[in-house]
Amino acid sequence: MVDEQSERSTSRGPGRPIEADPDAIALTALRLFAxxxxxxxxxxxxxxxxxxxxxxxxxxxxxKAALVWGGTVEADERFEAAYAARPAEGTPLAELVKAAYVSAIAPLGATADVTRLRLQLIDANPNVYAWGADARRRMSRHIAEHIAHSERVSPDGLRAITLAAAWTAAAYTALVWWADHGGDRSPADVLDEALTGLGLG
Structure with missing residues (x-):
């Protein structure tokens, strides 16, 4: 294994620096990883x-984990903001979660190349997938808390944690499908279709 801690400096390589563009930096790193x-x-x-x-x-x-899983904190924040802005009582929980997920993912369409490569790397490499454990756990926990509040059950109860895990897994699977087969479709569109009529909730 290469000791990264011993590598303290680097000279500026040839070409125009991309210091001001984190998306370009991430894309370069992801291509190297691939x-x-x-x-x-x-x-x-x-x-x-x-x-x-x-x-x-x-x-x-x-x-390196941040290069691959970059944006997950912001996506979770968008999810929470969208859920907090939910309509009045009466909308099914499944619809609220789906709408919040779609809002969280929508901006990723603007960086489709980076997002696709991230998802493909994550899905193909168990170690890279494991780097995102905290991000997945955080999202699943938030969904479990929303289920608990909506249904007046414990967020640590079987109903809340299994339903939250099912939604999280369905969303991840849909996004990986989009990365491999989505073509010109947006990730939000694919996610909306995948979570519609899933029978969860």
Whole structure:
């Protein structure tokens, strides 16, 4: 294993630096991961490929996991904001969760190349998938809390945690399908279709 801690500096590589564009940095890193494997690429190599310093790279992305799972915190925040803005009582819980998911994912259509590559890497590599455990756990927990509030049950009860896990798994599967087969469709459109009529709730 390469000792990344011993690599303290990097010279600026040739070409125009992409320091101001985190999406371009992420796309460069993801392509390196896809070509060489995530374990074989260090943060120093990523910085060199981008023509930026390690310090600049770490300012945007503190780890390789952040390069792959980048945006999940923001997506969770969008989910929570959309759910908080839900309509008056009477809308089925499944519809509320679906609408919040679609709102959370909608901005990803603007960076489709990066999003597709992220999802393909995550799905193909168990280690990379494991890097996102905290993000998946956070989203599932929030959904369980919404179920608990809506149905007046415990967020740690069987109903809440299994239903939340089912929604989370369905959303992930739909997004991976979009990455592989979605073509020109937006991730939000695919997610909306996948979660419609799922029978959850």
């Amino acid at each position: 070509e060489h494997g995530a374990d074989g690429i260090t943060m120093t190599k990523i910085a060199q490929a981008c023509g930026i310093s390690r310090r600049s790279l770490f300012r945007w992305f503190p780890s």
